[in-house]
Every structure is written in C-alpha cells, then in structure tokens.
Amino acid sequence: MSTSATAVLARTEARLFLREPGTVLLAMLLPTVLLLGLGAVPALREPAPVFGGQTFLTIFTPSLLGWSLAFLALQTMPAGLVTYREKGILRRLSITPVRPAVVLQVQLALNVATAVLGMALMVVVAVVVFGVEPPRHPLAFAVTFVIGTASMFALGLLVAALSPRAKAAAGWGTLGLLVTQFFGGLYLPKFLLPEIVIRVGEFVPPGIGAFQSAWTGDGAAPVQLAVLAGVAVVATVAAVRFFRWE
Amino acid sequence: MPVIEVDHLRKTYGDHVAVADVSFDVEEGEIVGILGANGAGKTTTVECIEGLRSPDGGSISVLGLDPQRDRAALRRVLGVQLQAGELPERLRVAEAVELFAAFYDDPADPKQLIDRWGLGPKRDTAFRDLSGGQRQRLSIVLALVGRPRVAILDELTTGLDPQARRDAWAAIEQIRDEGVSVLLVTHIMEEAERLCDRVAVFDAGRVIALDSPAGLVAGFAGGQRLHFRPSAPIDDSVLQLLPEVDSVVRRGTAMEVGGRGELLTAVTSALARHGIVPTCLRVEQARLDDVVVALTARTPENV
Numbered sequence: 001m002s003t004s005a006t007a008v009l010a011r012t013e014a015r016l017f018l019r020e021p022g023t024v025l026l027a028m029l030l031p032t033v034l035l036l037g038l039g040a041v042p043a044l045r046e047p048a049p050v051f052g053g054q055t056f057l058t059i060f061t062p063s064l065l066g067w068s069l070a071f072l073a074l075q076t077m078p079a080g081l082v083t084y085r086e087k088g089i090l091r092r093l094s095i096t097p098v099r100p101a102v103v104l105q106v107q108l109a110l111n112v113a114t115a116v117l118g119m120a121l122m123v124v125v126a127v128v129v130f131g132v133e134p135p136r137h138p139l140a141f142a143v144t145f146v147i148g149t150a151s152m153f154a155l156g157l158l159v160a161a162l163s164p165r166a167k168a169a170a171g172w173g174t175l176g177l178l179v180t181q182f183f184g185g186l187y188l189p190k191f192l193l194p195e196i197v198i199r200v201g202e203f204v205p206p207g208i209g210a211f212q213s214a215w216t217g218d219g220a221a222p223v224q225l226a227v228l229a230g231v232a233v234v235a236t237v238a239a240v241r242f243f244r245w246e
Numbered sequence: 247m248p249v250i251e252v253d254h255l256r257k258t259y260g261d262h263v264a265v266a267d268v269s270f271d272v273e274e275g276e277i278v279g280i281l282g283a284n285g286a287g288k289t290t291t292v293e294c295i296e297g298l299r300s301p302d303g304g305s306i307s308v309l310g311l312d313p314q315r316d317r318a319a320l321r322r323v324l325g326v327q328l329q330a331g332e333l334p335e336r337l338r339v340a341e342a343v344e345l346f347a348a349f350y351d352d353p354a355d356p357k358q359l360i361d362r363w364g365l366g367p368k369r370d371t372a373f374r375d376l377s378g379g380q381r382q383r384l385s386i387v388l389a390l391v392g393r394p395r396v397a398i399l400d401e402l403t404t405g406l407d408p409q410a411r412r413d414a415w416a417a418i419e420q421i422r423d424e425g426v427s428v429l430l431v432t433h434i435m436e437e438a439e440r441l442c443d444r445v446a447v448f449d450a451g452r453v454i455a456l457d458s459p460a461g462l463v464a465g466f467a468g469g470q471r472l473h474f475r476p477s478a479p480i481d482d483s484v485l486q487l488l489p490e491v492d493s494v495v496r497r498g499t500a501m502e503v504g505g506r507g508e509l510l511t512a513v514t515s516a517l518a519r520h521g522i523v524p525t526c527l528r529v530e531q532a533r534l535d536d537v538v539v540a541l542t543a544r545t546p547e548n549v
Binding site for chain 1: 296297298318321322324326328330331332333334336337341344345346348349350388392
C-alpha cells in the first residue's frame with residue numbers, strides 16, 4: 001500500500017466528516033459560543049472574592065475545554081467506527097491492500113484535529129476577547145493537553161471496541177460525555193460542587209483540574225497527570241485487545 | 247496451473263461443521279460457479295479463499311499464495327465482491343471508486359469502469375441514495391477496480407433486474423476474455439448455465455458434483471428424455487440393453503425413453519439397426535436446477 005492510498009483515504013474521510021456539519025459545529029464551536037454568551041454578562045467578567053479574586057470566566061473556562069474532547073472522543077469517533085464495523089465497511093477494506101487499521105488511524109487523527117481546533121479557538125477567544133490570562137505555565141498546559149486528549153480518545157477507542165452496535169456505542173458515549181463533563185464542572189461550576197466530587201473529578205479524564213492548575217494555578221499536577229496517563233495506557237491496551245474488525 | 251486450488255478444506259465453528267471436506271480448482275481464464283442451498287458451506291469456503299477465515303484443515307492456494315500466510319500479496323491480485331457490504335452513507339460513487347483505485351498499484355480507470363457498469367449518470371450520487379441494483383453494480387466495480395487476476399463474486403446479480411442481470415453477465419464474460427479467472431457463488435441456475443465453464447455443487451459442507459453445466463445435465467440419470475412413435479413395433483429390451491438408457495415407458499403407441507450421455511445417438515442407431523424410424527421425435531433435457539435439486543435432495547442430511 002502506498003502513501004498515496006493513505007492520503008486519498010484521509011481526504012475522503014475528511015470530506016465525509018465535513019458532510020456532517022452539525023456534528024463538526026456542535027463539537028468544535030459550542031464551547032466558544034457558550035464562552036461568548038457567558039462573557040456577554042458583565043458580572044461574570046468582574047473579579048470576585050468567591051472565585052478567589054478571579055473572574056468567573058477565568059475559573060470556568062477550563063471546564064469548557066472538556067466539551068470538544070468528550071464530544072469527539074466519546075461520541076463521534078466511536079459511533080463512526082462502530083458504524084463502519086456494523087455495515088461491513090471495515091471488513092470490505094480488509095480484503096483490499098489497505099489495512100483497516102489505517103481507517104482507524106485516519107478517524108482518530110480527524111477527530112483529534114477537530115478537538116484541538118475547537119479547544120484552541122476557545123482559548124484564543126477567552127484570552128483575546130475576554131482578557132482571561134493566557135496559560136501561566138505553557139509547558140505544563142501543553143503536557144496536560146496531550147495527556148488529557150490521549151486519555152479521552154483512549155476511552156473512546158475502548159467504547160468502540162466494546163460496543164457491538166452503533167446504538168450501544170452512542171449510549172456509552174453519551175454516558176461518558178455526561179459523567180466527564182459533570183466532574184469537569186461544566187454543568188455546575190466547581191465552587192458549587194461538594195469537595196468529594198472535586199477530589200474525584202481531578203482524576204476523571206480529561207483532567208480539568210490539571211488544566212486549571214496549569215492555566216491559572218501552580219503548574220503541572222504530576223499525580224493527576226500520572227493517573228490520566230495510566231488511564232490512557234490501560235484503555236488503549238484494552239481497546240486493542242477487544243477491538244473486532246467484523 | 248490452476249489459479250485457485252482448494253484441497254480437502256475443513257472449517258468448523260464449535261460443534262458445527264460448516265465445511266466438511268471441499269476440494270476443487272479454478273483454471274486460468276475459467277469461470278467456476280459454486281451452487282448449493284443456504285448453509286451448504288459456500289460462503290465459508292469463499293471466505294477461507296479470501297483469507298477472511300482460517301481453515302481448520304486442508305490447504306488453499308491462490309496463484310501460489312497461501313491466503314493466511316501471504317495475505318498482503320493476495321490482496322493485490324484478488325478482487326472480491328462481498329454478499330452484504332455497505333459503504334459510508336454520504337460517500338459518492340466516483341469517490342468510492344477513486345478511493346479503492348488508490349489502494350492498488352495499477353488500477354483500472356475509474357471513470358471507464360463506472361461507465362461500463364452503467365453508473366455514469368450516478369457518479370455524484372451518495373451511496374445511501376443508490377438503488378439496490380446500483381449498489382450491487384458499485385460493489386462489482388470496487389471488486390474489479392484493482393485489475394485483479396482472480397475475482398470472487400458472491401451473488402453477483404442478486405437484486406438486479408433482468409436487463410441489468412444480462413448486462414452484468416456480458417460484462418463478466420468480457421473480463422474473463424481479458425484473462426481474469428472468476429469464482430462465482432450463485433443461486434441463479436440461468437447464470438451458472440450462461441457463464442460457468444464448470445460448476446461445483448455444494449451440499450452439507452462437501453462438493454457432491456463438479457462438472458460443466460452441460461456435463462452435469464448429461465450425466466444425470468434421467469436427465470434426458472426422448473419422446474417418439476416407432477414406425478414399427480419394437481421390443482422394450484432392444485432399448486433397455488443400451489448403457490445410456492435408464493427407463494423405457496410406453497404411452498399408447500408413443501414411447502418415452504429416459505437416459506443420459508449420448509442418449510439420442512444410441513437410441514436412433516439401435517432403432518436403425520432394426521429398420522425402425524422414430525417419428526414425432528422430441529428431445530427433452532432436464533434443466534440445471536432440476537439436476538442440482540435432485541443431487542442435493544439425495545443426501546441423508548436433506549431427507
């Protein structure tokens with residue numbers, strides 16, 4: 001199989017991806033749109049003692065980071081892969097010179113790229129439009145970004161591996177989306193959550209607590225990052241172990 | 247040298263024996279059909295040849311390649327049309343063919359192939375908007391776009407209307423004339439009679455007959471029937487003694503002789519030796535499906 005086969009496959013999959021504009025917009029733009037909506041409320045742009053002297057936007061923005069990741073990693077990607085398996089597309093590809101693993105890699109890359117774009121857009125809007133401080137610890141932020149993304153997509157692959165049907169994948173994906181976003185403080189900002197939820201939430205992918213530390217806090221959160229990296233490795237190994245091409 | 251050789255293939259799933267003992271081959275430039283009821287082991291056999299399943303016993307060689315050991319090399323020379331294979335809903339016809347063409351080193355021209363299979367007006371149509379027959383033709387195009395030396399087509403014309411079916415047959419004959427060897431799984435006897443040089447009849451995981459369609463019919467007891475009125479009285483034993491004759495029945499002055507092989511020649515020359523002319527002579531041939539039904543009904547599993 002030549003590199004051009006991979007290139008044509010990537011181009012074709014990208015086209016198909018863009019033919020579902022609803023998904024792309026919801027996954028990529030929703031956090032930014034929410035941020036714009038919240039930022040339009042003047043009170044949320046004022047520093048307040050209840051937020052440790054910071055603005056609501058500053059402490060809430062990291063929670064929004066998880067949305068694109070969770071949506072693409074836990075819903076779009078597994079549903080896509082399981083549908084491909086269910087419809088016999090992976091099987092069809094397995095009797096051509098292209099390995100079906102390439103399809104998986106292409107889908108993974110597309111979804112990761114979209115998530116990265118969505119997160120980058122939101123960070124830029126937060127910083128440029130609303131004057132939220134840029135991440136204080138850029139290196140720690142980058143490392144957190146990589147590990148957090150890896151942990152979410154590893155869970156997504158596990159969902160794809162364990163779901164016999166697209167409907168099951170959608171169900172597990174939605175559950176994962178709800179749980180990770182709850183612990184990430186998207187529904188209720190963290191200062192409203194009980195202590196125990198916050199503590200547990202620090203270790204729930206994609207590690208919003210670690211994003212917060214790197215963005216507005218004291219830097220990297222090594223214990224949390226180690227746990228998230230462990231989740232990524234274990235979930236990936238399990239996904240590889242249980243994934244079926246047909 | 248045969249392009250496909252299957253030798254004592256066996257495949258079981260737990261207690262269920264899907265393929266008990268299957269041997270056959272496909273010669274270069276030949277179209278070989280696989281016939282048989284559902285569950286006879288046809289698809290499992292074909293999937294073993296494609297390398298999708300690993301045999302439990304026996305051996306398979308495709309162009310000298312072992313489908314399990316030499317998977318990568320096999321996929322470059324083998325074109326496969328699967329019985330039930332879908333594509334992404336929003337993928338368009340031309341995109342699908344161009345995508346699959348990119349997988350091969352020396353593919354056919356996608357546009358030409360699309361036109362040849364009558365999909366030209368549909369080239370920008372999404373897969374989900376294609377009719378069953380159009381999907382079927384697209385799946386054949388995808389099987390052929392890599393210019394395979396061997397093509398395996400599973401239920402080639404299922405879902406095609408009669409005209410499209412005839413067009414598909416003509417197209418398959420054309421690719422055979424270009425040197426492609428074809429293994430064809432089919433339920434349609436007319437298709438086997440029209441296209442196949444030889445057919446393998448599968449039953450309960452075994453090949454119970456392997457011959458040309460004409461040979462199967464000719465070799466089948468009672469496969470041919472002669473109806474005639476002898477110009478003079480004749481004793482039944484004159485005909486019954488012929489090796490080609492299986493049965494002699496009188497219906498008034500008319501006679502009905504059932505048999506096989508060169509039945510017509512044997513009977514007319516025996517009559518001639520006795521100075522008798524058969525009048526109102528009519529030859530009735532069994533059709534391939536009669537033969538297949540009779541062959542597969544004979545085994546105890548189907549009683």
